[in-house]
Amino acid sequence: MDMKATAKKLGLKERYACMTRGLDWETSYQPMDKVYPFDKFEGIRIHDWDKWEDPFRLTMDAYWKYQGEKEKKLYAVIDAFAQNNGHLNVTDARYLNAVKLFIQAVSPLEYMAHRGFAHVGRQFRGAGARVACQMQAVDELRHAQTQIHTISNYNKYYNGMHSWRDWYENVWYLSVPKSFFDDAITAGPFEYIVAVSFAFEYVLTNLLFVPFMSGAAYNGDMSTVTFGFSAQSDESRHMTLGLEAIKFLLEQDAANVPIVQGWLDKWFWRGYRLLTLVGMMMDYMLPKRVMSWKEAWEIYAEQNGGALFKDLARYGIRLPMGWEQACKEKDHISHQAWGTFYNYTGAAAFHTWIPGQDEMAWLSEKYPDSFDKLYRPRLEHWDAQEKAGNRFYNRTLPMLCTTCTIPMLFTEPDDPTKICYRHSEYKGNQYHFCSDGCKHIFDNEPEKYVQALLPPHQIFKGRNFKPGVDPGAPGFDPLAAVLDFYGVEVGRDNFDFKGSEDQKNFAQWSGKGADPGQSR
Amino acid sequence: MSTVFIAFQANEDTRPIVNAILRDNPGAVLEEAPALVKINAEGRLTVRRETVEEELGRPFNLQEMHVNLITITGNIEEDDDQFTLTWAH
Amino acid sequence: MPVKAIKPYEFAPQDALEHFHGKQLLYVGWDEHLMFCSPHTLPLAPEMPFAALVGEVLPAVYGYHPDFARIDWNTVEWLKSGQPWRPEMDKSLAGNGLRHKDVLRLRTPGLNGLQGSCN
Numbered sequence: 001m002d003m004k005a006t007a008k009k010l011g012l013k014e015r016y017a018c019m020t021r022g023l024d025w026e027t028s029y030q031p032m033d034k035v036y037p038f039d040k041f042e043g044i045r046i047h048d049w050d051k052w053e054d055p056f057r058l059t060m061d062a063y064w065k066y067q068g069e070k071e072k073k074l075y076a077v078i079d080a081f082a083q084n085n086g087h088l089n090v091t092d093a094r095y096l097n098a099v100k101l102f103i104q105a106v107s108p109l110e111y112m113a114h115r116g117f118a119h120v121g122r123q124f125r126g127a128g129a130r131v132a133c134q135m136q137a138v139d140e141l142r143h144a145q146t147q148i149h150t151i152s153n154y155n156k157y158y159n160g161m162h163s164w165r166d167w168y169e170n171v172w173y174l175s176v177p178k179s180f181f182d183d184a185i186t187a188g189p190f191e192y193i194v195a196v197s198f199a200f201e202y203v204l205t206n207l208l209f210v211p212f213m214s215g216a217a218y219n220g221d222m223s224t225v226t227f228g229f230s231a232q233s234d235e236s237r238h239m240t241l242g243l244e245a246i247k248f249l250l251e252q253d254a255a256n257v258p259i260v261q262g263w264l265d266k267w268f269w270r271g272y273r274l275l276t277l278v279g280m281m282m283d284y285m286l287p288k289r290v291m292s293w294k295e296a297w298e299i300y301a302e303q304n305g306g307a308l309f310k311d312l313a314r315y316g317i318r319l320p321m322g323w324e325q326a327c328k329e330k331d332h333i334s335h336q337a338w339g340t341f342y343n344y345t346g347a348a349a350f351h352t353w354i355p356g357q358d359e360m361a362w363l364s365e366k367y368p369d370s371f372d373k374l375y376r377p378r379l380e381h382w383d384a385q386e387k388a389g390n391r392f393y394n395r396t397l398p399m400l401c402t403t404c405t406i407p408m409l410f411t412e413p414d415d416p417t418k419i420c421y422r423h424s425e426y427k428g429n430q431y432h433f434c435s436d437g438c439k440h441i442f443d444n445e446p447e448k449y450v451q452a453l454l455p456p457h458q459i460f461k462g463r464n465f466k467p468g469v470d471p472g473a474p475g476f477d478p479l480a481a482v483l484d485f486y487g488v489e490v491g492r493d494n495f496d497f498k499g500s501e502d503q504k505n506f507a508q509w510s511g512k513g514a515d516p517g518q519s520r
Numbered sequence: 521m522s523t524v525f526i527a528f529q530a531n532e533d534t535r536p537i538v539n540a541i542l543r544d545n546p547g548a549v550l551e552e553a554p555a556l557v558k559i560n561a562e563g564r565l566t567v568r569r570e571t572v573e574e575e576l577g578r579p580f581n582l583q584e585m586h587v588n589l590i591t592i593t594g595n596i597e598e599d600d601d602q603f604t605l606t607w608a609h
Numbered sequence: 610m611p612v613k614a615i616k617p618y619e620f621a622p623q624d625a626l627e628h629f630h631g632k633q634l635l636y637v638g639w640d641e642h643l644m645f646c647s648p649h650t651l652p653l654a655p656e657m658p659f660a661a662l663v664g665e666v667l668p669a670v671y672g673y674h675p676d677f678a679r680i681d682w683n684t685v686e687w688l689k690s691g692q693p694w695r696p697e698m699d700k701s702l703a704g705n706g707l708r709h710k711d712v713l714r715l716r717t718p719g720l721n722g723l724q725g726s727c728n
Binding site (some may be wrong): 037038041042043188336339340342343344373374377378381382392394395396397398399400407408409411417418419421423427429430431432445446447448450451452453454456457460461462 | 611612613614615618619620621622623624625628629630632634636638640641643644645646647648649650651652669670673690691708709710711712714722723724726727728
């Protein structure tokens with residue numbers, strides 16, 4: 001009987017090298033540039049792909065093992081949630097509107113991220129980068145699926161979650177997340193990875209997943225917090241990929257530095273504008289609040305982002321353009337966004353409301369320099385009007401920023417009483433923007449952004465009516481026709497929370513009463 | 521000096537990891553929020569496999585952290601025995 | 610710095626005048642009245658008299674605000690593309706030189722929102 005000596009187990013670094021090196025080859029029947037047609041046109045120079053090193057060194061076998069464990073944990077919670085009517089354990093039914101916004105605006109982005117990483121994972125010449133992107137593509141698909149599964153348990157009982165896939169394609173406020181990813185995925189592979197892995201994932205997603213998911217737990221929504229943290233555990237790896245990608249690009253060639261800086265300027269601003277929705281969710285849509293948008297911004301952007309850019313300064317990278325303005329806006333954007341949805345909740349697939357007195361007191365405390373002076377008067381006026389049977393609904397379509405496609409709701413950086421208007425002329429047409437950041441992005445790539453699909457324009461072009469609808473017919477109601485085209489059920493998905501089906505049902509099923517979280 | 525941090529889901533799997541981190545990083549500060557624990561440290565934070573194994577009473581693979589990790593910041597240096605986060609610059 | 614692309618890259622703008630069925634877009638904002646969260650998009654006939662914009666269109670847009678009924682239209686200040694501008698009430702929008710996608714802002718001195726809060 002032969003005694004075989006067992007080979008010594010490979011260490012982490014050797015295992016990673018075995019799984020990511022020597023898997024590729026120089027092609028001979030076809031030129032490499034034809035096999036990889038997209039990784040040079042952006043002007044990025046790569047001299048040695050082997051310098052790409054994944055800090056986690058996660059290999060495919062370990063990946064499947066740990067992802068499988070995460071999935072088992074998550075589905076155990078989802079099953080328990082469904083079996084025990086977990087939906088009745090949330091603080092109050094207003095909270096569910098944050099879940100609606102999540103399935104409408106965030107989950108479709110997870111799917112687009114999956115498509116994006118599948119694409120760039122094919123287009124990079126280096127095997128290490130391809131393996132990392134391939135894992136991320138699988139992660140993102142998992143996120144989309146687990147979010148859909150989790151939220152489907154709420155969809156059985158509540159409005160505003162049934163047609164999220166159709167809404168994402170057409171509804172006015174969902175053009176904001178949609179355009180962010182569509183604009184990133186239609187760029188080259190290096191720009192995509194800087195936009196999504198670095199600017200969005202590394203610099204910004206902590207703001208969404210950490211305080212907001214902790215807030216979901218605080219409001220008794222165990223299933224959302226579970227998928228949120230399960231997704232975020234992958235996100236740690238994605239953020240690391242983003243930082244690795246940036247360092248790799250900057251170390252490969254000095255000529256890459258200005259290109260990368262330009263992308264950082266652009267995608268930081270786009271990502272930050274997109275997060276306006278998150279600020280509003282944190283400050284207004286969580287009945288029990290963990291921290292304000294302003295506090296989260298100070299921790300995760302100012303302190304942590306500051307540390308990151310200090311670390312990158314050695315390569316000649318500076319803070320992104322617009323950083324200073326974003327820091328000034330932290331006192332305002334959540335209030336301005338909530339006011340916007342209060343204006344247009346008649347055309348949205350979730351409800352809005354006026355915060356209760358105790359909630360306004362919290363907002364005053366968290367926003368001493370802005371809330372009482374600027375935002376409380378409008379909320380109190382709307383509240384009084386609503387109680388008198390005259391609830392405010394803005395019935396005229398908003399003007400949008402061409403770049404971020406958000407209504408022009410943002411104010412001048414140094415004067416929060418004035419809307420910020422910026423514009424550019426291009427080939428005899430005018431284009432309008434909410435900020436210097438969005439104008440700058442347009443001015444650099446006007447050929448791209450003249451194609452922006454702005455939902456109010458789509459409506460006036462007649463593109464948002466069902467086939468056979470005649471806008472010239474007597475008594476034609478354009479808003480009703482648009483909502484019908486969107487698939488928004490008028491009187492169920494939209495309008496004020498007060499008097500909504502969700503409010504009535506939750507009160508009856510949970511026994512908590514119609515106003516559990518409000519003292520108004 | 522910049523702050524590095526690591527955050528985990530608050531559960532029984534992560535308690536020994538958190539204890540190990542607090543033992544090995546004397547300046548580290550524990551911050552608790554609903555459903556999560558976050559540990560902040562100035563400039564540098566290390567997770568040592570051996571310390572986690574002492575806390576846990578069984579062999580531990582550092583990559584098991586992925587299951588309960590929420591977020592991290594800093595540059596990562598990892599091998600079979602330790603996982604370190606730094607802001608060196 | 611134009612778009613970097615692998616092929617010639619040129620596409621028609623999405624919101625050119627010809628898409629709007631004979632109307633042109635006019636954006637209107639009312640300064641210091643942020644209760645209306647943003648300026649508005651109005652599709653209007655170029656031949657519409659400016660007086661009809663003031664008398665028939667704007668009341669439906671802004672009438673909800675208690676300040677609106679108090680406006681003295683003789684003292685209203687207009688801005689076009691951020692510059693002071695004076696409309697001629699009896700002329701059409703086109704006759705006033707308003708182009709597709711122009712922005713008009715109105716200022717109402719003395720009326721600056723709920724309790725002067727710019728809301």
